[in-house]
Amino acid sequence: MARFFRRAFLVILLFLFIAILVVRFLQTERTPQGETDLRFRQIELPFTHKADLAGSLPFLASAAIDINGDGQDELFLGGGDEQADQFFEFKNGEFMLLPIKLEKGKSDASHGAAYIDIDYDGDNDLFVARESGVWFHENIGGKFRNQKLDLKISANTTPLNIGFGDPNKDGLLEMYVAGYIKVERNEGETNFDENYGGFSHLYTHSGGFEWVDISKEAGVWRQHNTFVGLFADLNNDKNSDLVIAQDTGKVETYSGNGTLEFTRSANPSKYAYPMGIAVGDYDNDGLMDLFFSNVGHTFPDFMLRGNLKDEQVFNGSHMLFHNDGDMRFSDVATDAGVARFGFAWGTIFSDMNLDGREDILMAQNYARSPITYMMPKYPGKIFQNYGDGFKPVEKVSGATNYKFGIAPIVSDFNGDGWPDLVWANLAGPSQAYINEGGQNNWLKIRLPNNATSLGARVQVLLGDGTKLTKQFLTTQGMGSDQGRDMIFGLGLSEDVMSIRVYYSSGDVVMVDSPEINQTIEP
Numbered sequence: 049m050a051r052f053f054r055r056a057f058l059v060i061l062l063f064l065f066i067a068i069l070v071v072r073f074l075q076t077e078r079t080p081q082g083e084t085d086l087r088f089r090q091i092e093l094p095f096t097h098k099a100d101l102a103g104s105l106p107f108l109a110s111a112a113i114d115i116n117g118d119g120q121d122e123l124f125l126g127g128g129d130e131q132a133d134q135f136f137e138f139k140n141g142e143f144m145l146l147p148i149k150l151e152k153g154k155s156d157a158s159h160g161a162a163y164i165d166i167d168y169d170g171d172n173d174l175f176v177a178r179e180s181g182v183w184f185h186e187n188i189g190g191k192f193r194n195q196k197l198d199l200k201i202s203a204n205t206t207p208l209n210i211g212f213g214d215p216n217k218d219g220l221l222e223m224y225v226a227g228y229i230k231v232e233r234n235e236g237e238t239n240f241d242e243n244y245g246g247f248s249h250l251y252t253h254s255g256g257f258e259w260v261d262i263s264k265e266a267g268v269w270r271q272h273n274t275f276v277g278l279f280a281d282l283n284n285d286k287n288s289d290l291v292i293a294q295d296t297g298k299v300e301t302y303s304g305n306g307t308l309e310f311t312r313s314a315n316p317s318k319y320a321y322p323m324g325i326a327v328g329d330y331d332n333d334g335l336m337d338l339f340f341s342n343v344g345h346t347f348p349d350f351m352l353r354g355n356l357k358d359e360q361v362f363n364g365s366h367m368l369f370h371n372d373g374d375m376r377f378s379d380v381a382t383d384a385g386v387a388r389f390g391f392a393w394g395t396i397f398s399d400m401n402l403d404g405r406e407d408i409l410m411a412q413n414y415a416r417s418p419i420t421y422m423m424p425k426y427p428g429k430i431f432q433n434y435g436d437g438f439k440p441v442e443k444v445s446g447a448t449n450y451k452f453g454i455a456p457i458v459s460d461f462n463g464d465g466w467p468d469l470v471w472a473n474l475a476g477p478s479q480a481y482i483n484e485g486g487q488n489n490w491l492k493i494r495l496p497n498n499a500t501s502l503g504a505r506v507q508v509l510l511g512d513g514t515k516l517t518k519q520f521l522t523t524q525g526m527g528s529d530q531g532r533d534m535i536f537g538l539g540l541s542e543d544v545m546s547i548r549v550y551y552s553s554g555d556v557v558m559v560d561s562p563e564i565n566q567t568i569e570p
Contacts, residue, residue, distance in 0.1 A: 077389055077426060082439025084432050086401045088447040088469065088481035092142045098128040099415070099475040100157070104179065105206055105228060106416050106452075109133070109161035110472035111529040112459035113172050115148070116190040119494075119567070121459040121531045122146065123470060125478060126158025126176065133158050133176070138461040143480055151194035153180035160209040160527035165498040166221055172497055175223075177207040177527070182225060184257060199225070200261050205246035206230050211523040213279030214499040215288040215304045217552050221499050222308070223251045223259065224290065226274040238354025240296045240319060245273035248292070252308065267310045272297050276325045278523040279304075281503045282336055283375050286552045288503050291338060293322040296354065299340055299367065303375050316379040318363035319356055324455070324526040328397025328406040329517045330433055334507070335371035336519055339381075341392035341410050341526075342366045366392065366410070385437045390426040394455030394526030398467055402488035402537030404516055405433035411453030411526070415475050425450040428471055447481040449473065459531025465490045465565060467535055472528065489538040492567040493547065495520055497532050505550040508536045511543030538564060 097108050109126030115135065116122075123136040123143060133150045136143040152158065160177035167173065171187035182199055185192040201207060205227035213222050227246035229235075235244065250266050251259040263269040273295040279288040282301070290310055292300040299317035302310035317340075326339040343352060343364045353362050365387040369377035381387035386408060395410040412426035428449035431438035442448050449471035457470040466483040473479065491508060495501040504520040518534045538544065547559040549570050557570045 079385070079389070079440060081444045082432055082434065082441050084401065084441040084445055085486050086430070086432070086441055086445035087484040088445055089484055090446070091480050091482055093136065093470065093478050093480040094143070094145060095125050095134055095136065096477045097125070097474055098131045100129045101416050101475060103231060104129055104157045105159060105208065105231060106474055107159040107208060107527050108454055108472060108474055109158040109176055109527050110455050110457050110470070110525075111161040111163055111174070112457050112461070112470075112531040113163045113174065113529070114532075115172065115187065117170060120463055121461060123457065123461070124161060124174070125472060126161060129155045129157045129179070148192065150176070150183075150185055150192060152176075152178055152183065156180045160207070160226075162210040162212055162522050162529045163497075164212050164221065164522065165496070168498055175210050177210050177225065179206055182207050182210065195257065197257065197259060199249070199251060199259055201225070201249060202227065202247035204229055204233050208274070209276045209523065209527050211276070211278040212499075212502060213288045213290070214502045214552070215279065215306070215310075216308050217306065219499050220253060220255060224277040224279070225249050225251065226277045226292070228273045228275070228295070236354070238296060238352060240354050240356050243271050245271060245295070247271050248274045248277060262308055266308050267312070268302060275323045276523065276526055278325055278327065278521065279503065280327045280336055280519060280521055281505065281552070282371060283373065284335065284505065286503070286550070286554065288552070289375070291325055291327070293325050293340060295321055295323070298322070299369075301375065301377075313375045315369065315377050317367065318361045320363045320367070321352070322367065323393050324395035324410070326395045326397045326408060326524055327519065327521055330397065330406045330408075331370070332405070332514065332516060333371075334515060334517050335373060337371045338369040338377065339386070339395055339397065339408055340367040340369070341395045344390045344392060345388050346391040346414070383437070385439060386431055389429060389440075390424075392429070393453060394528055396456055396458060396524045396530060398458045399535065399537040400430060400467055400469070400483065401432065401486065402466065402490050402535070402539070404514065404537045404539045405435060407431055407433050408438060409456040409458065409469070411449070411455050411471060413450070413452045415452040428453050428456070449479050451476045451479065455525040455528035457525070457528060457530065460492070460533065460535060465492060465535065488540060489542060489564045491536045491538065491544065491547070491562065491564060493518075493534040493536065493549075494532070494567055494569045495549065500551065500553065503552040506534055507548045507550070509545040509548070510538065510541050511545055512541065533567065
């Protein structure tokens with residue numbers, strides 16, 4: 049009998065071992081790397097995030113922010129529950145810790161960050177979403193004055209992400225705070241019930257720092273766990289629209305009409321786990337396209353459908369919404385080659401090789417899965433845009449990130465015109481990579497970082513007729529904010545006909561025949 053049980057036990061172990069191998073094979077990304085001239089050099093970044101994965105939400109705040117107004121971004125990384133937030137300056141080839149302290153709660157993880165010059169004094173002011181609420185850190189000559197905002201946030205909700213807009217174009221900010229249900233009230237991570245989760249809020253203010261909740265009047269009041277909400281002009285009508293990535297739900301798009309009211313619009317989203325939001329014109333047609341990270345192929349669909357009904361269609365793939373105009377979108381992720389990859393979080397568009405085509409970056413890996421340590425670790429994605437589709441190049445370019453990535457942060461930290469990369473990582477060290485550059489040319493466009501610039505559309509016209517378009521936005525990624533300078537890759541072109549800046553107010557600023565490889569402030 050004992051021999052029988054030993055044999056049975058060995059058979060079970062063998063079966064489990066084979067099952068694990070099969071699962072890992074199915075989870076592994078097997079798309080070959082593309083060819084690229086991109087090359088990155090990893091540099092020292094002395095920051096290790098400390099996370100309470102059981103008692104806190106698995107996120108961290110991050111941003112590339114120019115604190116002292118010298119034109120070069122510093123790096124902000126939010127700490128965990130018992131950890132201070134930290135700032136770093138890129139100097140002498142490395143990131144060096146700055147002696148800047150922000151006030152926060154005693155046990156208060158920092159989940160999301162966004163920055164803007166709210167008071168028009170020329171300094172970048174920082175907002176941080178923490179477990180205790182939303183904090184305003186006013187920049188006064190490179191030093192911060194700290195204030196926890198008196199926001200009416202729902203009692204069951206942890207603020208997760210901050211998005212800025214000026215939808216009524218009065219020069220004063222509106223702020224969308226994406227909310228997630230508090231950890232102690234969580235009823236499972238596959239709950240698709242429409243009225244389950246935290247609440248998200250849209251706030252306005254009248255020039256001071258007293259914020260009023262206008263969510264219901266604006267038509268965006270809703271209860272459901274939300275990762276990111278950001279403002280962008282999606283139909284080039286100079287009005288801010290609103291895009292929301294809703295966990296265990298769908299992508300939501302709202303059309304703005306130039307007031308503080310929004311109208312829900314249709315999009316091709318199915319039931320999914322949309323997480324990060326990237327906004328960019330990947331095909332150079334002058335319209336902003338949308339990319340959403342998702343759970344990918346890491347888990348089989350039957351584990352992810354939760355309480356969905358049989359007739360409710362589920363989509364685990366990453367989503368690339370091509371902008372067809374007039375607030376209409378088509379999901380072209382499969383044809384573009386970006387649909388079936390592993391679990392991911394924050395994502396952004398950025399032309400990393402300066403060839404004039406927007407690439408996609410996407411942070412990967414999930415720290416809180418019960419089978420985390422059985423799963424393969426993904427390298428984080430850099431999808432290079434080849435014009436007819438995308439291919440991953442993070443391995444061949446030397447910028448992999450096998451940590452628990454939450455967001456990519458992109459800025460020209462060393463001032464050479466080429467976009468550099470930081471992977472902001474949960475529960476471990478973040479990783480920094482300097483872009484080694486190449487032969488391609490560039491233009492860097494710098495607009496005032498205040499409400500009047502939000503939604504501004506910047507268009508660069510090349511001598512061959514190519515039009516490159518970017519939009520002045522905040523909050524791309526997840527809990528993150530990117531460098532504000534808009535870096536236009538020109539490829540080998542040396543002939544730039546003009547720069548045009550179309551502000552939401554209707555004002556247009558033109559610069560004819562600008563010199564290349566420089567920063568321009570129109």
